[in-house]
Amino acid sequence: MGSRASSLLREEEIEEIKKETGFSHSQITRLYSRFTSLDKGENGTLGREDFQRIPELAINPLGDRIINAFFPEGEDQVNFRGFMRTLAHFRPIEDNEKNKDPTASEPLNSRINKLLFAFQLYDLDRDDKISRDELLQVLRMMVLRMMVGVNISDEQLGSIADRTIQEADQNGDNSISFNEFIKVLEKVDVEQKMSIRFLH
């Protein structure tokens, strides 16, 4: 029930999360409410099935990739800190942060980190390169291949993947490195398009 929500989140924890992620006090409490409402097992952590219970996420073609992003390497449960850390990537970039001290560590929601998050959703094996295979995998998840009417063969996907790598690849290694990724997307308004805006 909701009455557990605020009582289990101590002020010190809220402060720590605030420092780490930059969310405001009220945003953290609301997100904690959300976290507990998803946590059907009531054990303080979320498993993959808790995410899959969200219908809008279950019909998302890249839903599984997104869910994976919440779970650290090899683990099956994510606690509230981990949940917030992942969500922090999608916090809008505030103006006063843009002129922050350059020696301070990059905030989680900076442009670079947002692009890194997206990059890592492509780059499954974490070798810092999006290979043709990895790109093909994501393409396969997004399109419909088995229905009559709109079908895209594997060959067509293959040539789309080749074309995309060709456009982006600059050092000729037939894969997209993070820097090449950033270069291709340098005109994309990442701040606007990869942010979640709270209404309060």
Add this chain to the structure above:
Amino acid sequence: MTDLCGGGMEGLWSIAVVLLPVWFSVMIGFIMIPAMFGLSLGVTSVYIQILVKILEWATLRIERGHREQPTLSVPAPLPFGLIQREGGSMEQEMGELRRYRTQSISRGEFALSDSFYFYIKGLESIVDDQVTQRFSSEELVSWNLLTRTNHNFHYISLRLTIIWGLGVIIRYCVLFPLRITLAIIGLTWLVIGTTLVGFLSNKRLKNWLSELVHLMCYRICARGLSATIQYHNKENKPQKGGICVANHTSPIDIVILANDGCYAMVGQSHGGLMGVIQRSMVKSCPHVWFERSEMRDRNAVTSRLRAHVAAKTNLPILIFPEGTCINNTSVMMFKKGSFEIGGTIYPVAIKYDPRFGDAFWNSAKYNMVNYLLRMMTSWAIVVNVWYLPPMTRREGEDAAQFANRVKSAIAHQGGLLDMAWDGSLKRAKVKEAFKEQQQKMYSSMVMGKKGRNSQEPHTESTRRQ
């Protein structure tokens, strides 16, 4: 010591023997008899007015408390969701993302930024989604002095706590016994009355008496919940041989609707107490109870209902097409089965006032008994019922489209959100077909406008069928 106890027990017993008849005669005189004839002594409306005043005072007090101690305050629930969501279609959003490219999107093709659309949509739904919140009780903007709705409100002031304490005493020690007695009387009378009526053979007399018995019992039960029901547009009340459809929030919906008219109930036959009630109800007028095995055969169900409707003298059937209880903030997908029967549909919108008690039955959390106990210890049930003008299927409209049309009308009248999602998502997983729809939409974007598929992409509102 035991002597004293023995003496004490005897004393209590003799007091009880004297009080009980008094209690029952008070019950019968002041509550039951007026209830039977549909009259009201006006006690309930005075009670509601007092309650409203108290709750308004409580709201102001809480707001003041929040202003004085901002660190203590936890944010109130937001009526429009947590986050801002882009309303554009898939094509629009991806188009904006792809603006950095020099080629136009009508050529199709893929862009690395396409996946961003899905990521953002996915993350938005993790933070706040429209569906899962419908399966738990609505959060109130301000506390209504019931512990069960106290999610975010801390201790504010002594006076508030005292009022809350008084409320607990009144609800549990005064109102609850009253209501339980009434409920028991009502149900007992239903069983006895319908069985008695069942012995009659004169058709007209039987029907008239049966209606009287049913109405009386439901009115007593309604009193047993301190229900204040406001019926609007009574001229559209469901007629014999018709089908009444309504949005579903709780089993109490039946009591609410049956207070103003007689319906033929449709449902699964249960065992136990429910079974006894069901079997006796059928003796006096035809209701439609299905065995569990019959329910799986859709054709059998439809034909039985059709036969009932065809006999124009039968009472209108009462159906809840959502198939499950929703929390009264939205109307979810209507199952088209009810709309394939034919006949005239009489839509009804039911809206509970959440300030006085949460009527939603969260069947995952509470069983029926638990739920009824919570109902009987709420402040009151205040409902608005709107009878909408009858609807019939149009030419060229299939059952699903008709169902949607009725659903929109009900949602619009009741001030509820009209959603296309299926209520059975409460327990079941979403069908793969919807994911495939998303993939199909994206595929047609990648292939470009030319090619075999020249359909227009679906807009946001229709994609979630």
